[in-house]
Amino acid sequence: MEIKWWHEKVAYQIYPKSFYDSNGDGIGDIPGIIEKLDYLKALGVDIVWISPCYPSPFADQGYDISDYYNINPVFGTLEDMDRLLAEAKKRDMYILLDLVVNHCSDEHEWFQKACEDPDGKYGNFFYITDKKEGELPCNWRSYFGGPVWETLPGHPDKQYLHVFHRKQPDLNWENPEVREEIYKNINWWLDRGVSGFRIDAIINIKKKFPFADYPVDRPDGLSSIQNMLKEATGIGEFLSEMQARTFGPHNAFSVGEVFDEKDEELPDFIGDGGYFSSMFDFSTTIFGGSPNGWYDRKIITPDDYKECCFHSQQRVGDIGYLSNIIENHDEPRGVSHYIPDGDLSLHSKKLLATMYFMLRGLPFIYQGQEIGMENLHFQSIDQVDDISTIDEYHVAKNAGLNEKEALSCISRYSRDNARTPVQWNDSANAGFTSGNPWLPLNPNYKEINVASQENDPDSLLSFYKELIALRKNPEYKETIVYGELIPYLEEQHNLMSYYRKGDKTLLVLGNFQKEPQTVKLPSACRKVLLNNYPELNISDDSVILDNYQAVVIEL
Ligand code: TEU
Ligand code: CA
Missing domain, CATH: 3.20.20.80 (Glycosidases)
Structure with missing residues (x-):
């Protein structure tokens, strides 16, 4: 990349x-x-x-x-x-x-001009079709509800397409x-x-x-x-x-x-x-x-x-x-x-x-x-x-x-x-x-x-300031910005953890529940880079994460 x-x-x-x-x-x-x-x-x-x-x-x-x-x-x-x-x-x-x-908006000049003259240059800026009695060109639903078709103002025999609101006519990219x-x-x-x-x-x-x-x-x-x-x-x-x-x-x-x-x-x-x-x-x-x-x-x-x-x-x-x-x-x-x-x-x-x-x-x-x-x-x-x-x-x-x-x-x-x-x-x-x-x-x-x-x-x-400072820390920047992300203990319930691997190896750990949770470590922690608690209960091969505790450690 x-x-x-x-x-x-x-x-x-x-x-x-x-x-x-x-x-x-x-x-x-x-x-x-x-x-x-x-x-x-x-x-x-x-x-x-x-x-x-x-x-x-x-x-x-x-x-x-x-x-x-x-x-x-x-x-x-x-x-x-x-x-x-x-x-x-x-x-x-x-x-x-x-x-x-x-x-654009139906109040944009292009649409206003299209309404004035649907067969002219600006008519072709939108999707305008002739109306057939009791029949729409297609059954698409607009994102905000109702059909995507609306009668063209001033032209009861024509309609235009809007995939969002009727005040948002679609531009004709073709x-x-x-x-x-x-x-x-x-x-x-x-x-x-x-x-x-x-x-x-x-x-x-x-x-x-x-x-x-x-x-x-x-x-x-x-x-x-x-x-x-x-x-x-x-x-x-x-x-x-x-x-x-x-x-x-x-x-x-x-x-x-x-x-x-x-x-x-x-x-x-x-x-x-x-x-x-x-x-x-x-x-x-x-x-x-x-x-x-x-x-x-x-x-x-x-x-x-x-x-x-x-x-x-x-x-x-x-x-x-x-x-x-x-x-x-x-x-x-x-x-x-x-x-x-x-x-x-x-x-x-x-x-x-x-x-x-x-x-x-x-x-x-x-x-x-x-x-x-x-x-x-x-x-x-x-x-x-x-x-x-x-x-x-x-x-x-x-x-x-x-x-x-x-x-x-x-x-x-x-x-x-x-x-x-x-x-x-x-x-x-x-x-x-x-x-x-x-x-x-x-x-x-x-x-x-x-x-x-x-x-x-x-x-x-x-805490957001700390997170941002960590991302910009010259020592860890390469790893956090470009390093590979590898899930760790993906199957462990209510645990979200992953490695970031670049010139350093970091482990991000989050206990996504109120009850404490023990997490095995792949290797000993060298340094705790971020912690949302004042303390961390850690040994060489495991860590016990408290109620919604999240840490970033360097291995
Ligand atoms: O959203 C596009 C979009 O796909 C929406 O359908 C979105 O999923 C929906 O708003 C959720 O309720 C963008 C804008 O972000 C949104 O604010 C606009 O309303 C929309 O385009 C139209 O411009
Ligand atoms: Ca103001």
């Missing part, structure tokens, strides 16, 4: 609406990000990915872009963005933007003019000083033609998009063209939101000269998923968690470099998701942090994760803002769940869990805003907040 500038880094995701509000309108903004750059620098972060901050009607929180060349006034101005890029540069930090090009527009925009941002992109929903850009029905998989009579995607071939032509025209020549970093790729495609996606620099490992986030919806998901256990991580690590090997996460803006909070109910504690949060952070790959921290922010417990569906959660609530109710049951399933998986504002301190609204926050805060901010953890050497925040 060719060595690149991003391999040794640590990345952090900002969801701008909920990060930090500088002007009291209740919505986070770019000046707010600038104010907190020193906080991120002190944490040890190098790369910052900012979820969409472009003009948008916010039908899907900015993942519906109406102008690719500007900043949403609610977040600031283009000058603010330039200032952010300059301030980041001063601190040796790198800014990534979100590239949302499977679709049209070279569309691709040119996209590359032009990417290069425009890269030339402005952006270091790369996180690439949204990218596997959806290649559709299977002609439009056809797939097996119905829910009572709504529709079929999941995934059923179509499995049969759509040829995405590689688009992705390699994009790489060659944009990221490649700029030596930019790109991380793809890629799902369902086959083993044999991995070198094309993330091998040397692949479509992307990296892609997220979603194996733990999608675990237990059901075609029926969230209400029917299997709850993940520590053993499942471990198997998912090891499986991804093994299939990627040294073909490329995964980006590792425990949460993002589409997921519940990692600590609430992966730590069994009832076991949440400072120790278990530190264990989870250790387990994923020491994997081979680029670790991403999602805002608030470093202080252990937890899921919100929804009292009613009226508290929910997210369109995906509202859809899943109805899916659960239509399947026969009562209100309480439906609410409990969406509470577990809702995207809004991760979208509540960052908890900066214990003052009103957690110091996030001096106004009214756009989404309610998690009421636990009095206990869980940055200020209370900043000067506490035992806090989760301090």
